[in-house]
Amino acid sequence: MSFDTIIVGGGIAGLLTGAILAKNGQKILLLEKSSMLGGRSNSIEYKKGYIVDFGIHLIRYSTKSSIYKIFKKQLGEKLDIINCGDIKLFQDGAFHDFPLSMRGLASTDIFNDEEKKAFGPILVDILKLKVNDYLDVSVPDYIKELEDKHGKLSQPIKDFLVVVANLMCVSTKTEMLSSGEFVDGIKTGSKAPSGTSYPRGGWKAIIERLIEIIKENGEIRTKSKVDSVKIENNEIRGVNVGSEFIEANTVILAIPSKSIFDLIPESNFSPEFVKMxxxxxxxxxxFMDFGLKEKISDHDGTILTRKPFTMSVFASNLDEKIVPEGEQIYTIFQPTELDVISDKEKIKQVKDNLMNILNEMYPDFSNKIIWHRTSAGIVDGAVPFITQHRNLRPKVKSEIEGLYFAGDSYGVPGTGGEIAHTSALFCAKAIFEDRTKLELLT
Structure with missing residues (x-):
């Protein structure tokens, strides 16, 4: 059997790209080395009746998100999502409305009346900002620029801007975060009916549908590790899987960018690409997941803390079918540095601290736990630092003819998981454009 395109990697980016291409008539072969598809976006039945995601996987920007647009425009389907409620900030022993809109600004109590008046013009400036002009500008430098224009900002306003940057960029290394990337998130979110949404039935439902679409015009093989990609005269020829050679003139590597050279020697790429x-x-x-024996909160939006920065959600308040009746799932996540996730003692320190926060937010929380699990690892492929914003990461189209990339470490707009979704759209469009050019030439 011959294929138009081979996709290496069955995570969310590979599945989305494969579904777009398959829906547009391409014969697809998707190869995944593990037994499970969906990668970090998948959800599992961790305990009987509990459908658990890998961390917090809300859909940013609701109907304005890349994944919603892909389903609607490229796949011709309506993605079934549940809009989340407002964001809450827990500080000083209480929950507060977290203002990401003019409406939220009016209702919040984290600012006094004078600060609310001062913040209005700042929010207007943020929404007018030209994103590309500020990709190389750090968040602290942008805050200084705002102070130069609007006068000295109060500590609550500066703290708020930092938390928004941490939230949008999923990182607490504020001094390195790109203000252009975080402002782009605010601008996109301001146009959405809800800041975040959750797929009905969990991410498992999305992944299962993408698999069905690909199989309608192609094939998926799990436990199929690609050993190498064959290239001749700077053009793709196919892939080697064990003793089998599979021919195709288009290959998509839907894998982390650091893994590219496991399949293709560095010598095939420019020094600039290798360094990038x-x-x-x-x-x-x-992150920590908890199964709770009873409902302890009705809140259906994200919950934040500032010191340390954490984000958390009761996913079962959005879709009660993912838990046994009367029970609840709660997930909390704290971004860390790389050295933490490889050190058991440091992980334990984070875990103990998170438990202290939870018992402060919800007294007697520990006594409501049926089960819990703690995990540490990679959540997204690239933090939007000023040193690796969208223009400083590898593009989805390679310098090798017929080779493309998709995933959350490539150079497309977005932050967090949105990068992977957007990369699928950019990758598919690049392939369609190149195919059209080729047809015109022949």
């Missing part, structure tokens, strides 16, 4: 690819720092952190 090897230096990407991923988003990492520690």
């Amino acid at each position: 690819t090897e230096n990407i720092i991923p988003t990492v952190g520690v």
Whole structure:
């Protein structure tokens, strides 16, 4: 059997790209080395009746998100999502409305009346900002620029801007975060009916549908590790899987950029590409999932803390079918540095601290736990630092003819998981454009 395109990697980026191409008539072969598809975006039945995601996987920007647009425009389907409620900030022993809109600004109590009046013009400036002009500008430098224009900002306003940057970029290394990337998130979110949404039935439902679409016009093989990609005269020829050679003139590597050279020698790429690819720092952190024996909160939006920065959600308040009746799932996540996730003692320190926060937010929390699990690892492929923003990461189209990339470490707009979704769209469009050019030439 011959294929138009081979996709290496069955994570969310590979599945989305494969579904777009398959829906547009391409014969697809998707190869995944593990037994499970969906990668970090998948959800599992961790305990009987509990459908658990890998960390917090909300859909940013609701109907304005890349994944919603892909389903609607490229796949011709409506993605079934549940809009989340407002964001809350827990500080000083209480929950506060977290203002990401003019409406939220009016209702919040984290600012006094004078600060609310001062913040209005700042929010207007943020929404008018030209993103590309500020990709190389760090968040602290942008805050200084705002102070030069609007006068000295109060500590609550500066703290708020930092937390928004941490939230949008999923990182607490504020001094390195790109203000252009975080402002782009605010601008996109301001146009959405909800800041975040959750797929009905969990991410498992999305992944299962993408698999069905690909199989309608192609094939998926799990436990199929690609050993190498064959290239002749700077053109793709196919892939080697064990003793089998599979021919195709288009290959998509839907894998982390640092893994490219496991399949293709560095000598096939420019020194600039190699340097750009090897230096990407991923988003990492520690998250804890809890199965609770009774409902302890009705809140259906994200919950934040500032010191330390954490984000958390009761996913079962959005879709009660993912838990046994009367029970609840709660997930909390704290971004960390790379050295933390490889050190058991440091992970334990984070875990103990998170438990202290939870018992402060919800007294007697520990006594409501049926089960819990703690995990530490990579959450997203690239933190949007000023040193690795969208213009400083590898593009989805390679310098090798017929080779493309998709995933959350490539150079497309977005932050967090949105990068992977957007990369699928950019990758598919690049392939369509190149195919059209080729047809015109022949």
